Amino acid sequence: MKQLLHRLQLSPGFLLFIVAFAYLDSIKSRVAPGQLVNAYTFTPEAVFVAIFNIFLIVLVLRFSFKHIHGDQFPLNWKRGGLSFLTGLVLWVLLSNVVAFLFSWTFGTIDRNFLPELIISSNLNYILNFIIYGGFYFAYLLFQKYQSHQQELTAYEVAFADSTIQQLKQQLNPHFLFNNLNVLDQLIEEDPKTASRFLHDFADIYRYALDTSDRKLVTLAEEVDFAKNYFRLLSQKFGNGYQLSIALTGGEYQLPPLSLQLLVENAVLHNHARAGFSIAIQVTQTDSILTVVNTKSPYKYKKKGNGKGLDNLKKQFQLLSTQEITIEESEALFTVRLPLIKSKNI
Structure with missing residues (x-):
């Protein structure tokens, strides 16, 4: 009954x-x-x-x-x-x-x-x-x-929480001072590289601030930001991490900082060392964006509560009819993001 x-x-x-x-x-x-x-x-x-x-x-x-x-x-x-x-x-x-x-x-x-x-x-x-x-x-x-309002509220909470966490991460003093130190060294050693670094550094802050109140950005915007962010990381880690991106195009959108989060997680949780670099591959198949990275976990696992990925899941659950899928094997970590057609928003 x-x-x-x-x-x-x-x-x-x-x-x-x-x-x-x-x-x-x-x-x-x-x-x-x-x-x-x-x-x-x-x-x-x-x-x-x-x-x-x-x-x-x-x-x-x-x-x-x-x-x-x-x-x-x-x-x-x-x-x-x-x-x-x-x-x-x-x-x-x-x-x-x-x-x-x-x-x-x-x-x-x-x-x-x-x-x-x-x-x-x-x-x-x-x-x-x-x-x-x-x-x-x-x-x-x-x-x-009532159900619709609860979903909207849950989305707003997840979106706000995710945005705040990402902004804190991008704008925290530790991140700022580390990159200013890198910039200071580059100015003395390689002014041209320092100029490019400063440009990428400014773009990261501008993008994070400009998209802090947006629910969706275009795929092209997010990819450009991820590339700028990765170039910054490369100044610190050198060639230990490799990023390749292959897109097929189309008018798609996704939550801001979502691709950056996956790139960052690949760097944060995997140790590049001599003779073994971490490969991060971003590919697009129609309306699915796949991010795959090779695995090389640190001996002592870094602390992380996984909140960024959880919030990203919630956003996609409310913005798309499809959900994020995650697959993990001994050698690879794979995340598939369902891209959102621009006309559906």
């Missing part, structure tokens, strides 16, 4: 409301002008019949809504209206079939299917569906709205 209620998206609070409404409606029908108010007026037997009918209405409406409209949000009003109308037709047909079977069983077809009774019965079926089906329909929309 619990599984059925869950599939129908019925909560105890909503059921209690429906039962209370059905009970009050049964009392209302017994206090019409000219009728006596007595103990019978408040007896609840009519509620049990009403609850059975309401449950069937919910089943019929849920069936039509799921097969015509689907569970997507926000509501498509044309499909939503068609779902409701289809459910109404199915309910009226089902009610007439059940009424006919009961009348046939008890031999009362001639008495129960007079023209005026058919009209009043079908009008009653229609009104019941509009009232109780309308309650359920509104309740479904409210649930979808």
Whole structure:
């Protein structure tokens, strides 16, 4: 029973409301002008019949809504209206079939299917569906709205957290002073290289600040940033790490700093040494960006809580119909990012 209620998206609070409404409606029908108010007026037997009918209405409406409209949000009003109308037709047909079977069983077809009774019965079926089906329909929309708002909130939290973590990492004093020291050495040893280093250094800060309030950037922007970032790392690590990028093009987007995060993780968690460099390969296959790096873990694993990759997963879950996939073997670590078509945003 619990599984059925869950599939129908019925909560105890909503059921209690429906039962209370059905009970009050049964009392209302017994206090019409000219009728006596007595103990019978408040007896609840009519509620049990009403609850059975309401449950069937919910089943019929849920069936039509799921097969015509689907569970997507926000509501498509044309499909939503068609779902409701289809459910109404199915309910009226089902009610007439059940009424006919009961009348046939008890031999009362001639008495129960007079023209005026058919009209009043079908009008009653229609009104019941509009009232109780309308309650359920509104309740479904409210649930979808709440779920949508929760997803948006979760995304905003993940996005903000990821952005803050990345900015802290890029702008922390340790990172700043290390690179200024590298720059100071280059100015004395190789002014041309120092100029290029300073340009990349400035681009990193500018990009991090410019994209701090953007949910998505173009693939070209993110790749350019990752290249600038890697050139900075190369000034510190030399040729111990190798980056290759091969793209097939297309108007795609992805969260800012996502490719940079994967490049950085490859450097942070793998030890390049003499005779063994860490290869980082970025390739694109249609709408999938694959980042693969060879593995050479440090003897003593560096501390890291994996929060950056977790936040990136959450962002893609909310921005795309596909999710990040991660594969790890003894020799390789692979992450596949589902690229997002620009027109879908």
